[in-house]
Amino acid sequence: MTKFYMTTGTRNFLKKAQEKNDELILSHGSGHSVLMHETNGPSVFQTPRSYEVIASVGELEKIGYFVLNNIPVTDEGRPIFEYRFKNNTSKLQDHVGFIAFRLLRPINSDTYIVLTEWSDPKYYDLWKNSRDFAQSHKEDKQARGTSIYASKSYVTTYRTRPIDEEEHAEAISEEE
Numbered sequence: 001m002t003k004f005y006m007t008t009g010t011r012n013f014l015k016k017a018q019e020k021n022d023e024l025i026l027s028h029g030s031g032h033s034v035l036m037h038e039t040n041g042p043s044v045f046q047t048p049r050s051y052e053v054i055a056s057v058g059e060l061e062k063i064g065y066f067v068l069n070n071i072p073v074t075d076e077g078r079p080i081f082e083y084r085f086k087n088n089t090s091k092l093q094d095h096v097g098f099i100a101f102r103l104l105r106p107i108n109s110d111t112y113i114v115l116t117e118w119s120d121p122k123y124y125d126l127w128k129n130s131r132d133f134a135q136s137h138k139e140d141k142q143a144r145g146t147s148i149y150a151s152k153s154y155v156t157t158y159r160t161r162p163i164d165e166e167e168h169a170e171a172i173s174e175e176e
């Protein structure tokens with residue numbers, strides 16, 4: 001089964017590691033950076049957060065906008081949670097700017113990650129406000145607060161270019 005590993009660190013340290021291994025994706029969140037590695041082999045990280053890829057749409061790309069929905073699930077809730085994703089991801093590919101989706105089952109924690117990658121944050125926003133998103137999440141209003149969730153979910157976002165570089169790029173394009 002394909003694995004997915006993540007490690008957190010400072011931008012410069014992770015950048016050096018990324019330069020040595022072409023399979024690694026470097027991205028930047030608020031206050032920290034992460035390296036992501038999807039592989040059939042072992043992790044190259046010393047203390048990774050480790051996941052099994054249990055559902056997958058599209059290929060991960062090195063440049064994009066990552067939105068990770070982190071969902072803590074109880075042990076008993078795992079089969080129910082995973083079952084709900086079966087056959088429920090087919091419409092993602094119809095959305096403009098969609099690059100990839102992964103459902104990540106945690107190996108060393110209780111927190112599943114629903115990862116999506118978009119070519120630009122605005123396309124994530126469009127999907128988030130779409131009928132398809134409402135449709136695939138409508139039952140969750142009832143499910144929330146029931147025992148399958150160990151605690152509240154939280155979203156983390158990562159850009160593959162550091163924010164200062166993005167601002168710089170925007171400044172350049174405005175000059176053109």
Ligand code: HEM
Binds near residue numbers: 081088133140
């Ligand atoms: C309160 C917050 C959320 C909870 C508890 C939650 C939970 C779930 C569950 C249980 C499903 C399975 C589908 C179903 O039950 O019908 C699902 C689908 C999905 N969720 Fe969430 N979700 C939340 C918000 C988000 C956010 C912010 C994202 C952004 C990455 C996201 C991404 C997805 C994706 C990509 C699917 C696959 C179905 C689709 O294509 O719409 N979810 N979610």
